[in-house]
Amino acid sequence: MPTIFEWEKPLVELEEKINELRTFVYEQGIDFRDELNDLERKADKLRKEIYERLTPWQRVRMARHPDRPTALDYIKMIFDDFYELHGDRRFGDDQAIVGGIAILDGEPVTVIGPQKGRDTKENIIRNFGLPHPEGYRKALRLMKQAEQFHRPIITLIDVVGAYPGIEAEQRGQGLVIAECIEQMSFLEVPIVCIITGEGGSGGALAIGVGDRVLMLEHSWYSVISPEMCATILWKDANKAPEAAELLKLTSTDLLKFGIIDDVITEPIGGAHRDHEGTGRQVKAFLRRHLSEIRKISVDELVNQRLERFRKFGEFQAKKLAETVD
Amino acid sequence: MPTIFEWEKPLVELEEKINELRTFVYEQGIDFRDELNDLERKADKLRKEIYERLTPWQRVRMARHPDRPTALDYIKMIFDDFYELHGDRRFGDDQAIVGGIAILDGEPVTVIGPQKGRDTKENIIRNFGLPHPEGYRKALRLMKQAEQFHRPIITLIDVVGAYPGIEAEQRGQGLVIAECIEQMSFLEVPIVCIITGEGGSGGALAIGVGDRVLMLEHSWYSVISPEMCATILWKDANKAPEAAELLKLTSTDLLKFGIIDDVITEPIGGAHRDHEGTGRQVKAFLRRHLSEIRKISVDELVNQRLERFRKFGEFQAKKLAETVD
Amino acid sequence: MLHVFRNKPKYATVRTTKADQEVEANGAQPRKNADQLWTRCDDCSSLIYNKELQKNRYVCHHCGFCFRMSAVERLQLLTDECMFTPFDALVSANPLDFPGYPEKIAHYQNITQLDEAILIGEAKIEGYSCVLGIIDFGFIGGSMGSVVGEQIARGFEHGIAKELPVVVVSGGGGGARMQEGIFSLMQMAKTAQAVGRFKRAGLFYLSILTHPTMGGIYASFASLGDIILAEPKALIGFAGPRIVAQTTRQKLPPDFQTAEYALKHGMIDGIVTRSEMKATIGKLLSFHL
Amino acid sequence: MLHVFRNKPKYATVRTTKADQEVEANGAQPRKNADQLWTRCDDCSSLIYNKELQKNRYVCHHCGFCFRMSAVERLQLLTDECMFTPFDALVSANPLDFPGYPEKIAHYQNITQLDEAILIGEAKIEGYSCVLGIIDFGFIGGSMGSVVGEQIARGFEHGIAKELPVVVVSGGGGGARMQEGIFSLMQMAKTAQAVGRFKRAGLFYLSILTHPTMGGIYASFASLGDIILAEPKALIGFAGPRIVAQTTRQKLPPDFQTAEYALKHGMIDGIVTRSEMKATIGKLLSFHL
């Protein structure tokens, strides 16, 4: 059973009607062309209405749609070849993060991304896409390797957060996130980060320090999930929709803030309704941005990357009057 | 009860006799000066006889004497100050290896060494001085840190081997040894390695890649322990004395081979009989060798270090006749 | 150098239960009633006479638990005669237009007499000049917004410019300043990069973790020290213990996320009591001249 | 390039029990009796017709276990039409005057028709030039003495000189050549440093672990690959399983030190079947041109 959001229902009903009519036309040979055109116009209008005024919370839910493409889906759609590499060389192979070497337009690149499962069984193997420290250490190892061989790095980010478990804490979840952020910042290769679904806090930033940070239209990126924010503010996780509003976590907001560089538009109805279309979009955006930053010398690239993050933040110098009093 | 080796017994008995006589002289006021001098001459002669013709196996046993100074003993004796640092930042703090920053002649150095326990309780904490991978990762972290701050590195080696345990294998004992060897080889700081007791195979070499490799007189260094060698050759660990002979593992042999640069002579009777005297010796040798290599530029130092190990090995080109036939 | 503090700190801070540290903490608790003379130790439950506690640098003399200190108290503890030249003060903006945030800032400025959750400047410790930054838990749980991030970055930049070591005393409940949303998250990158630049300049960064150092502060500059020390029993970790318990539905180990736990698991270099902290910092600075 | 082998390999190798791999192995077991037509799989205990086994590249078709292969057979498996130019041959000395060592060398040279436990030279794999080194377990258990160490070092040096990638297929029972004592140990440093120089030259090293890769070989060049692959069920580790069992007095996990165990614990990049090995090497070489 595919997941259908309540706001999609009128559209889905209309689409079903259209399909029924089409079948009818096909089977009976009666000409309903005008009616069909009319209905399709209606559907187009409805689509626009629905998807142009999605609330932040609705977009969060779209980012979490169970049929949304995962990292491995994108890898299959975008690249000509892929060889997955495993392990952190220290403790384990975290299947919540996949990574390896892929070919884009004949050139090798390193691709890394948290991997959600498609069903319960896979989700258990993938720990629902929530990485342990060894996952981040694998990512870091592969990023360092990419640097060694001058391969660009592409990260596909879809992660609610680093796993908050006992063993994860034991093995230094906070420390490894800091190490990833710090070391990724200085890598002498082009880095494109694409938030494809959820961009949850430090667990996303750990693989999110890029020369270009792109976001799919209906993805979110925030310091805290709406549910957790609502719990803190109002002791009520059900007020997540209101929190989503406050947090300014949509691609639209983040583009305005300059936190991200570009929004990758999704096929109407969202990525989950059209994988191939989404894959083509992501590939086109990736190609464009990557070819732009490939032209920059690595020294300059690292400088720009550092400057980019250096300037984030809003504050004022304290007024002199206050200082004196 | 101090451990007394069978070959020490005549000497220990003589020394006891001398002490008794001294007490008698002191208590009774009778003049036994001549007899005492005579006995002491005898004791000197006996000491020389015993310690000059120790067999390799006897020297192995001296290297393992429970009262032999440990890494922390040497650190206390040699350095003016010491601050121990902990942890590998990944998994744990292995107490079988200690490390930290110490002061030698006013200058900071990084000191690292496997640490054996003095009693059963401490030996359990220290895992009998048998490191796990996290111990080697701590060592590597501290060595990298030393490089960052241009501190010379001193390793004090007394280890039967890396711990052959299930968890140790699980966490990559072999891999971490290789990483230590490889990375230590390229560190841009002077490195002095001192084998103070046992130098057991890869577990010793992992912290043994130095610009100077020194050995205490009664220590051993080998690719395999005599017991294990005997087991393989004759399926009888009791033939370890014979294996010790074959393996050429004494400081005398290894100096001749050019594997080590210098032998640190121990006070007569061995390090366990005179900690302070041994500490003074080690300090003197360390100072001399360190001051020599401190004068060499780091680039040259790394080159020399690589050349040193590059040339180890004995082989011949295959004779032409053989190639043709 | 200036003696910058006109007012002696008025308030001491006490540790409350672990649960409430996780969510946003209310910071320093002024002891409003004069008759409230006693404080209960969170770790061993002993009742301690407040004057005694203050005299003992807010350390429980029964169990050694280190109560929270304000940044000013910490500064007095660590610096030579409070020799400290603060950086230019910065105050928060409201980048998300988060409702009530400016009022919250004003409230905590009033309570703590600080501009923000950090005190930072050039200091002298045991005769050694350094950059010293101190996070104040009393200011919105010691969370990192744009100002804390900027000041930390400036601290490391100042260190590079003047070739000084940097000492940061961290202690933040949840790490991030939720009200600044994504800007708060970006401070993790900004500060981690500042540390990275500083390290690549060959300089020494000593990170000191006090109770509690969690979330985004722990997962950025606080865990990137060349040497990392902690106060006894300080809570150190990424995810809060309540979230871990909820997620895993497991009973947490009794010492979970304590400094002792971090030491055992290889994450910190050592645990240093409050009374030995200044001398230890001095020694480590002397090792890195 | 030359087709260097005059004789087809006469002997296939079979895996014996785990216990005897640990100590010194006797290497390739010639099948002396013509009527010994079957081999028992060590992993699944199936009886396999020898001709079948050879046809199937010494892989058990019941369970996928990869029997040992001689270096020559491996070369035939991996290279394009055996395109291989070997380095100058080296033979062992006897640096410790170890009794019986020269005779042992002569014996194994005779049995294996190899000069030493390694076959190394420039090769072509799927059209890509590379340095290819193959350890032969049949030669004193594939142990590393001065010759293996020297040849491995030369392999990486050749790679640097000609800007070629290096592929090493490892497989050594105990790793070290006991009879060369400390000189054997020093080969760990020599080979690890050769890898280090090679990596710093920006070149690509692919390490392939076959059954068994243990001890000093695993703890030096074999585990330093940029990418590390293994054959299914290959034994991989530092200490031999018997020693681990003796030391810890614990029951070993059933998959202890297998390739699958190494993969699960993050030590290798992947497991590749024998039939896919050549194509996989080719692909990875193509990724690193």
Ligand SMILES: [Zn+2]
């Ligand atoms: Zn207490």
Ligand SMILES: [Zn+2]
């Ligand atoms: Zn089988």
